[in-house]
Amino acid sequence: MSHLDDIPSTPGKFKMEKSPYIHNRLRWQSSIAKLTFWSFIFLGLILVFFFRSPSSNPLPQDPSRRSLRTDNWGGSAWEKRVRSSARVRSRNGISVLVTGAAGFVGTHVSVALKRRGDGVLGLDNFNDYYDPSLKRARRALLERSGVFIVEGDINDSALLKKLFEVVAFTHVMHLAAQAGVRYAMENPSSYVHSNIAGLVSLLEVCKSANPQPAIVWASSSSVYGLNTKVPFSERDRTDQPASLYAATKKAGEEIAHTYNHIYGLSLTGLRFFTVYGPWGRPDMAYFFFTRDILKGKSIPIFEAANHGTVARDFTYIDDIVKGCLAALDTAEKSTGSGGKKKGPAQLRVYNLGNTSPVPVTQLVDILERLLKRKAKRNIMKLPQNGDVQFTHANISLAQRELSYKPTTDLQTGLKKFVRWYLGYYSGGKKAAG
Ligand SMILES: NC(=O)c1ccc[n+]([C@@H]2O[C@H](COP(=O)([O-])OP(=O)(O)OC[C@H]3O[C@@H](n4cnc5c(N)ncnc54)[C@H](O)[C@@H]3O)[C@@H](O)[C@H]2O)c1
Ligand SMILES: *[C@@H]1O[C@H](CO)[C@@H](O)[C@H](O)[C@H]1NC(C)=O
Ligand SMILES: *[C@@H]1O[C@H](CO)[C@@H](O)[C@H](O)[C@H]1NC(C)=O
Numbered sequence: 001m002s003h004l005d006d007i008p009s010t011p012g013k014f015k016m017e018k019s020p021y022i023h024n025r026l027r028w029q030s031s032i033a034k035l036t037f038w039s040f041i042f043l044g045l046i047l048v049f050f051f052r053s054p055s056s057n058p059l060p061q062d063p064s065r066r067s068l069r070t071d072n073w074g075g076s077a078w079e080k081r082v083r084s085s086a087r088v089r090s091r092n093g094i095s096v097l098v099t100g101a102a103g104f105v106g107t108h109v110s111v112a113l114k115r116r117g118d119g120v121l122g123l124d125n126f127n128d129y130y131d132p133s134l135k136r137a138r139r140a141l142l143e144r145s146g147v148f149i150v151e152g153d154i155n156d157s158a159l160l161k162k163l164f165e166v167v168a169f170t171h172v173m174h175l176a177a178q179a180g181v182r183y184a185m186e187n188p189s190s191y192v193h194s195n196i197a198g199l200v201s202l203l204e205v206c207k208s209a210n211p212q213p214a215i216v217w218a219s220s221s222s223v224y225g226l227n228t229k230v231p232f233s234e235r236d237r238t239d240q241p242a243s244l245y246a247a248t249k250k251a252g253e254e255i256a257h258t259y260n261h262i263y264g265l266s267l268t269g270l271r272f273f274t275v276y277g278p279w280g281r282p283d284m285a286y287f288f289f290t291r292d293i294l295k296g297k298s299i300p301i302f303e304a305a306n307h308g309t310v311a312r313d314f315t316y317i318d319d320i321v322k323g324c325l326a327a328l329d330t331a332e333k334s335t336g337s338g339g340k341k342k343g344p345a346q347l348r349v350y351n352l353g354n355t356s357p358v359p360v361t362q363l364v365d366i367l368e369r370l371l372k373r374k375a376k377r378n379i380m381k382l383p384q385n386g387d388v389q390f391t392h393a394n395i396s397l398a399q400r401e402l403s404y405k406p407t408t409d410l411q412t413g414l415k416k417f418v419r420w421y422l423g424y425y426s427g428g429k430k431a432a433g
Helices: 012-027 031-052 063-070 076-086 104-115 132-144 157-166 188-208 244-263 285-295 317-330 360-371 396-402 410-425
Strands: 095-099 119-124 148-151 171-174 214-220 267-272 298-303 347-352 376-381
Touching: 076 119, 076 148, 076 157, 095 104, 104 119, 104 132, 104 171, 104 317, 119 132, 132 148, 157 188, 171 188, 171 317, 188 214, 188 244, 214 244, 214 317, 244 267, 244 347, 267 317, 285 298, 285 360, 285 410, 298 360, 317 347, 317 396, 347 396, 360 410
Parallel strands: 095 119, 095 171, 119 148, 171 214, 214 267, 267 347, 298 376
Antiparallel strands: none
């Protein structure tokens, strides 16, 4: 790794340079000894340089790990930035570690928390699943509101430990994940890396932290898989996922149960239903439909067997943000300490949707009106490789316990998205994706 000086488990490495100097200083009278001493320092410096240089990174060239090499953290200036970003500025404010902060939902949640005076520190590996320049633009936005995003991986335990040493986070908003349903056939290991290994690494550090933070994290409506009973309610079965993505989110819910049960971590899972809006994700249909309609390119519109409608419960980002903040605010404290459970802790799961599924054809109608262009529709059979025919959330539980109440319909939300899209991609910027 590129930051040996920050790994708490190997502090001895750097003491070597100092201690012989301090203990033997007075005895080194001859110039030969001085020469030896300075050669030692020089050799030490070369070694330090060698270990810090990226070319010496021992990791294999596995694309799912590429992101682990981008980090470059540590040092007192860095710690100062971390502390300042995480500093609580309002009475009763909380300090939140937001993973996936350069992502779509992470950016919006971070801004909202910062705005009300909470301490916020972001963590993101800026991977290139979709155009990283959009993630960097979101980071610039966050920097302007005073949120620092540490560039690093959630599976980097040393980094996570360091962050908890520097800041006693009261909450973690865990949004970092490998998203996307069909990409799982191309790069399955990236799902295991972020959604399984990364989640476990994060929970391991959280359970050992003193105090333990309360954790709110993003699951997905995809856990309902092939269910046909609608609307989807939290108590419905979630054991027939239709994609590896869904399977890793379901696994995440089970892993959350385990850490709650064994270590007393307070855990809240949020099952998001197709989130959309400004600064959104270029791999999602509403986003690339917009891009392709503007380009005059045909767009694939999926149809289920017997011309069945494919529909989604589209949820506007501002509504999701309110749900996330309400989940943080109602989260009870974790009960463990010193890595041991002291009593039962809160374990929750909520649907965050909009309760009104819209056929994809209607999504395209709205986009055509907003963009003042006709779409070239290419009707295709829904492939059986991840996407489900429809999603529809029962949100009465979130309504009751989080006062969650979505207020933005698809027409209104898409209007805001299109306005952002046209502004963002005008002025020489190429459409992403
Ligand atoms: N947008 C939706 O419709 C939707 C629906 C259901 C669930 N979700 C979930 O909500 C969360 C946020 O989704 P989003 O739409 O903002 O996605 P996003 O891809 O825009 O954001 C995820 C961010 O996490 C980062 N990341 C990924 N792996 C990482 C790792 N190993 N270490 C550090 N950072 C890493 C990515 O760089 C990205 O910026 C995800 O967990 C996603 O699975 C989203
Ligand atoms: C995650 O990190 C652990 C060590 O902390 C490592 O053993 C494991 O290989 C990593 N997993 C992935 C998938 O990168
Ligand atoms: C919605 O979920 C609640 C539980 O939160 C349940 O009582 C109710 O019956 C569900 N409604 C429908 C229509 O499934």
